[in-house]
Amino acid sequence: MLLLLLVSICATLPLLAPICDTGRCLSGAYRNGLYLLRGTVVTPDEVIEEGEVLFNEGGILCAGRTCEPHPSYCNAQLVETGSYIFPGLIDPHNHITYRFLPPWDPPQQYQNRCEWIGSSDYYAYKACHDFHRDDTYRGASGRSVEYQCIMEIYGEVAALMGGVTSMQSQLSDFGWDCAEGLVRNVDAQDADGGWRGDTVDACTFPISTCSGNGSSCSNRASIEEDIESGCLQSWVPHLGEGVDCQAYREFEALTSCVDLLIPQTAIIHATAFGPDEFAQIAGAEAKIIASARSNVNLYGRTLDLPAVLDAYGNRGLEDMVAISTD
Known part of the structure; x- marks a missing residue:
């Protein structure tokens, strides 16, 4: 299966600027399909009330309390969901x-x-x-x-x-x-x-x-x-x-x-x-x-x-x- 994630209200959320200041990020770099979601992250092991999920078109790069150690962190476009985030699997064919x-x-x-x-x-x-x-x-x-x-x-x-x-x-x-x-x-x-x-x-x-x-x-x-x-x-x-x-x-x-x-x-x-x-x-x-x-x-x-x-x-x-x- 392929990795993706589910955010309950993501379709209507505003997209904000890159999360790092311009001295650390390349201008326009966040347009590369890289996103950082903040909200209540629900994993199989715990519920993180102020968690983060970093992902791109290829899948989930990080899910936890903070994704800042990840090398792509500064290039991500930030989405403050104010909601629940469920990182998980895609089932590409089911009835x-x-x-x-x-x-x-x-x-x-x-x-x-x-x-x-x-x-x-x-x-x-x-x-x-x-x-x-x-x-x-x-x-x-x-x-x-x-x-x-x-x-x-x-x-x-x-x-x-x-x-x-x-x-x-x-x-x-x-x-x-x-x-x-x-x-x-x-x-x-x-x-x-x-x-x-x-x-x-x-x-x-x-x-x-x-x-x-x-x-x-x-x-x-x-x-x-x-x-x-x-x-x-x-x-x-x-x-x-x-x-x-x-x-x-x-x-x-x-x-x-x-x-x-x-x-x-x-x-x-x-x-x-x-x-x-x-x-x-x-x-x-x-x-x-x-x-x-x-x-x-x-x-x-x-x-x-x-x-x-x-x-x-x-x-x-x-x-x-x-x-x-x-």
């Missing part, structure tokens, strides 16, 4: 409302996503989840909405207990208020749990080969327009989930009919891809999110990490590949 269910034990292993997603065994496994979800979609009773929120809250508490403070693939895109809660939702630009301007399009299956012939492609023009305008910073599709040619064809669709192999793309799964595909992904500076647990459970194998390592070389693998809990 949070399913967390209350026990892990699915499939009766067999499959070749691609299409084989199990419509199976009677899978529908029986998730029947309880879907009952309450579908009631909510129909706008039925407040009781159904309450159960949907309980599933969401349970998943968030479980994530926090594991050290996660930010997560991708929560519920806010469906509009439920309970999705804007304890864990920062990176899918939600305007939600209380998200940071404005940090927008992720978690379109689950934008390129589908389940019909058997060819592929259906997502709206490339719309995605490109959103990226160019700055309102979309990351496109996170599920691609190559499986081990056969049908799963592989999603890469062909990505590079041909969609043509969105770009730095803003982070591919979830990629189990059907090999060295040639990973070389193209690395060359485009796109990212990969591995889902080892579900991949092994469903297909008997997961991302070919040695091939990924060869493809990315010395490009800073920690910024290119993330491991999810799904």
Whole structure:
């Protein structure tokens, strides 16, 4: 997983000058994406009422009572949060409302996503989840909405207990208020749990080969327009989930009919891809999110990490590949 941090009201806070006087800091140096947050820092071991967290785009550099000994301290832009700060982990791929269910034990292993997603065994496994979800979609009773929120809250508490403070693939895109809660939702630009301007399009299956012939492609023009305008910073599709040619064809669709192999793309799964595909992904500076647990459970194998390592070389693998809990 990658490191990040959660600040409950960070989106609306004023940004102040560099924390050191100009005699010690270079003019404009604080614009390098380096920030120092001050507030009540909550760690697994203690609550620090007047603590500091120093971080940059790569992750957390310091969390404690003071970060002054760190060599980057003077170049940081100071944010007085007046609130709680939770340094923690990012879970880059999760379906949070399913967390209350026990892990699915499939009766067999499959070749691609299409084989199990419509199976009677899978529908029986998730029947309880879907009952309450579908009631909510129909706008039925407040009781159904309450159960949907309980599933969401349970998943968030479980994530926090594991050290996660930010997560991708929560519920806010469906509009439920309970999705804007304890864990920062990176899918939600305007939600209380998200940071404005940090927008992720978690379109689950934008390129589908389940019909058997060819592929259906997502709206490339719309995605490109959103990226160019700055309102979309990351496109996170599920691609190559499986081990056969049908799963592989999603890469062909990505590079041909969609043509969105770009730095803003982070591919979830990629189990059907090999060295040639990973070389193209690395060359485009796109990212990969591995889902080892579900991949092994469903297909008997997961991302070919040695091939990924060869493809990315010395490009800073920690910024290119993330491991999810799904």
